[in-house]
Amino acid sequence: MANTNAPRPDALEVAPEIDRERCTGCTQCLLICPVGAIERRGMRCFVSSEVCVRCGRCPTVCPNEAIETRG
Ligand code: SF4
Numbered sequence: 001m002a003n004t005n006a007p008r009p010d011a012l013e014v015a016p017e018i019d020r021e022r023c024t025g026c027t028q029c030l031l032i033c034p035v036g037a038i039e040r041r042g043m044r045c046f047v048s049s050e051v052c053v054r055c056g057r058c059p060t061v062c063p064n065e066a067i068e069t070r071g
């Protein structure tokens, strides 16, 4: 049986971006990221596009729809 919790690289075409106007720094995205690509600075979180494997998980947990994906 496949491990559905495994990262799925390239589920997204590009790394997501966090809308700093919407983000409250709740860290839900940071906690679910399997590769540690998200960090909190002050009361906002940021995605490192160099570390992100584009698994597509973080947009699914944000309570404020602050994580934007394209492509
Ligand atoms: S898509 Fe989100 S959860 Fe997945 S690796 Fe990138 S920052 Fe982390």
Ligand code: SF4
Pocket: 018, 022, 023, 024, 025, 026, 027, 028, 029, 030, 044, 045, 061, 062, 063, 064, 065, 066, 067
């Ligand atoms: S889950 Fe959404 S609101 Fe919470 S820290 Fe991440 S981007 Fe910000």
